[in-house]
Amino acid sequence: MKKINPVKTDPGKVRLLETFDNSFPDRKYLIIHRVNEFTSVCPKTGQPDFGVLTISYIAKKKCIELKSLKYYLQAFRNEGIFYENVTNRILDDLVKVLNPVWMEVKGEYSVRGGLNSTIVAAYGKK
Amino acid sequence: MKKINPVKTDPGKVRLLETFDNSFPDRKYLIIHRVNEFTSVCPKTGQPDFGVLTISYIAKKKCIELKSLKYYLQAFRNEGIFYENVTNRILDDLVKVLNPVWMEVKGEYSVRGGLNSTIVAAYGKK
Amino acid sequence: MKKINPVKTDPGKVRLLETFDNSFPDRKYLIIHRVNEFTSVCPKTGQPDFGVLTISYIAKKKCIELKSLKYYLQAFRNEGIFYENVTNRILDDLVKVLNPVWMEVKGEYSVRGGLNSTIVAAYGKK
Amino acid sequence: MKKINPVKTDPGKVRLLETFDNSFPDRKYLIIHRVNEFTSVCPKTGQPDFGVLTISYIAKKKCIELKSLKYYLQAFRNEGIFYENVTNRILDDLVKVLNPVWMEVKGEYSVRGGLNSTIVAAYGKK
Amino acid sequence: MKKINPVKTDPGKVRLLETFDNSFPDRKYLIIHRVNEFTSVCPKTGQPDFGVLTISYIAKKKCIELKSLKYYLQAFRNEGIFYENVTNRILDDLVKVLNPVWMEVKGEYSVRGGLNSTIVAAYGKK
Amino acid sequence: MKKINPVKTDPGKVRLLETFDNSFPDRKYLIIHRVNEFTSVCPKTGQPDFGVLTISYIAKKKCIELKSLKYYLQAFRNEGIFYENVTNRILDDLVKVLNPVWMEVKGEYSVRGGLNSTIVAAYGKK
Amino acid sequence: MKKINPVKTDPGKVRLLETFDNSFPDRKYLIIHRVNEFTSVCPKTGQPDFGVLTISYIAKKKCIELKSLKYYLQAFRNEGIFYENVTNRILDDLVKVLNPVWMEVKGEYSVRGGLNSTIVAAYGKK
Amino acid sequence: MKKINPVKTDPGKVRLLETFDNSFPDRKYLIIHRVNEFTSVCPKTGQPDFGVLTISYIAKKKCIELKSLKYYLQAFRNEGIFYENVTNRILDDLVKVLNPVWMEVKGEYSVRGGLNSTIVAAYGKK
């Protein structure tokens, strides 16, 4: 079976993320970014996976800059990684650079064999 | 009336299920698998039933492997079993192999005589 | 104005309902039946009413048999009865034969003069 | 199996239909009436059938009066008649009282055993 | 600017409302009426307003009769009144004649200048 | 039965319509205006009717001015007139002031007794 | 890889089909049956396939009986056959028993690897 | 890269807002205004941003007048401001003129690079 060659996981992907200062740090308001075009590679079959990511958080001192978020997520394009792991990895990386009050990452992955999957992971208290 | 000959219930179906280790066991995150193409046979009429299954859980040490889940569910294709029983049976089998923190199985069965049914069964605390 | 002649309410309709034993009485799981093709007659105008019924319950010892439920509901086809009363009557009859932990009957009736109605009645604790 | 007792087909149903004069007989304009709540009885099983009827026509000298159309269609409520036949019967009756330039009757009948049917019959040239 | 001449508010509109006895006063069930075709006049511009009203309540001793509700609401057709006030006025009038356990009136008004409004007012405890 | 008192048809309504010069008279392009909030009164029952009008045309020397079209259509608010007639009347009035290459008026009227109607009338060749 | 054992194609499946006489043979009207729950087996992988079939025809002397059509289609449940072939086979079998003026069979098969297929085959002239 | 020249933020925009007295100050009812056509300019790229704003509040003594709200929001059309900041700025300005019991501003901004954002900020207790 033909496979897309997934590269090894690059733990340094987090350095692509940039932030800007939260102008309203005293108000606990909600920020939600939805990414319709997330794609990575299945580590077992080498086949591409597709999904929709929803990243929700309450900022403390920093907000995520959107272009850098886009480039960070594109860096998974040729990486072999399971649904459960990619969702948790993105949560860990974003928590490291933002140190938010609360954050949730939801990944809704597309249909494979009549079966589609959703993974939801969270950090902190809402 | 013509009938599909349903086979007797095979209690050993559970052995088709495979698992892999949960890489983030310290985080209580949610995993949802939706199966659009579930089909079994009505034990009373011998007619095929169709439905959508939604399996949601919070893993403890193990996650369900998706291909094995697909084969496990296909094994009901020619089995005669009631809506209420198949939903609870799948919950029991998955709880046995995963020992999850929490799990819910929802079966939404298709229209028969202007009437369609949904069964929701759960295990553990969310 | 031409009227469909509604018959008087037949209180014995409840005897059409059949039950089967709940195989998982120790688990409090949810059973939902949706009936898209419910019809009765308006007692005031003699005109036909149309609606969608959703019957949800948590079984104790018994589950409702689906064909008998269909025949029971068809028995309202030529009966003159108000929305509020038919919804509560069906709840009373089902509670009598099932003695469930919890049950809810919702009737969504179709548009009349730019106005449509929904009635929701429940029994027991969810 | 419990059955709703269908009455025999009443060929005199056509006399329920009333008309009014077309005020714009020189313009060939299109009139479409959609009936969401048509119901009759299956002559084979005695079970109720449900459907949506769409009646389209170009009037010559007469238009159909809507209340009379409603009562005419309600008269099929307890009559046992096949999909193919009821669609053609309604077309025949309406053509008789309206003598239209063109008319089409479409019946879209609801799901039975995972299968739903549409019948389309027409008269004259569009 | 051309205006529809709105009539002054008629406080006696409440007498159009009729009720019938609640047959199940011991059960706290929910009644919801949705009105798709509500229209009144803007008191500032004299232009017509359109909206969808949803009236939900738990009856005590009385239920609202639907035809009288329709006529009551039609009486606002040529009356000049603000969104916030018409929603609260209808709630006050219905509470006066029904004395319900709980009632909510929601008005969803249509788009004006790229902007649409929803008003929700309630009485009693749910 | 309570009725909204419809005024007699005012044949002079056409003078409310204003036009502006078509800047591209040599190109046969299509102009479509959809009116979501049309309302008039049923001449038989005195009850309000609601509908969506779609006015499509290819201009010759003149285009219809939108505010004047809105006021013209609002003038039907309290007028008693049948669906078939109001659709044809609007077509006649617009053809008179615009003298278009082609015009079509479609009226889609809301549900009455489970039945809704669409009327389509046209002028000239497309 | 686990496979459902497909049986060999049974060419005698056509004898399951029953017909009834067309009551309106002089009118060329359209009959459409949509089957939401068609399932067969992929001959290459042994995996189940799912699809929606739409069967449209203009009858000559005979119409297809719906229960027999349902049983005929269920007979493909465990048969290994390609999308292109099953669609054409059903067309051939129905043409043989009905000898229609015109017939079209459309199969819309579900998603496999982000890819879904539709096959449309026809007989005669519409 | 071509840019629309954004003007500097005008802190005096709040003076465009007008209010009217709340006629039902003793009832805590909910007012929701949805603005489908909000547009501003990205301060980083000079490119236009588009979004849907939903403003919900429980009034104390004053309600926002809708035309003034429309003009206030149009004043952001050529202003360079981040999503997070515009949402919070509108909340601050409205709270200043209304002094409401509770208020929430939600901004849903359109897709940029396969990614869309929602910001939700609130004041007071619901």
Place this chain on the structure above:
Amino acid sequence: MKKINPVKTDPGKVRLLETFDNSFPDRKYLIIHRVNEFTSVCPKTGQPDFGVLTISYIAKKKCIELKSLKYYLQAFRNEGIFYENVTNRILDDLVKVLNPVWMEVKGEYSVRGGLNSTIVAAYGKK
């Protein structure tokens, strides 16, 4: 009434458009670009207008470059121009730089006073 100050129409806007060579000039294939975020200003009221533009064409020697198309369309943001004129102006400008086999511009403008408009203009033969 507060107005956004529309600038005079700049006839030189066409110079913002860039093209690239069509690599398949011998095949008459269809190219469609849909622009969800078009906005200009009403020349009569000074209020902003919003719309969706669909530009379809069959290229001869040149294709439109997408970024330049985006900047060209953004140049209408503060310009006062009628729906009918902006649609035809864009068609004229694109025809000038592309000299296509065929082109159509469709503008669907948003709701104003319960009324929304669509303008469709074309060049050449399809």
Place this chain on the structure above:
Amino acid sequence: MKKINPVKTDPGKVRLLETFDNSFPDRKYLIIHRVNEFTSVCPKTGQPDFGVLTISYIAKKKCIELKSLKYYLQAFRNEGIFYENVTNRILDDLVKVLNPVWMEVKGEYSVRGGLNSTIVAAYGKK
């Protein structure tokens, strides 16, 4: 600006395509494959593009094998190519291996800067 490094176009991609014999060559039937997860790279910006491809054809002697089609399309994942060119290239490659009676390839590409594109190319006569 960060870029995914697109590989040069590989003209030998066509050798990934496999075919099987058409079992019904005498019938001109329609085959449609829809691919929801097509992705390539923009040759100008190095950013990923996403789209939905619809491939429709009437076979002569050969049909396309679905797994090989999937691998062929995945081979564009890291290739830099314009929308217009990728659509025409796929058409050329498929025509080469299938020699069909007729074929159409439609590519619907996702939103970029509020603008999305559709390209439709065809071969032969339908």
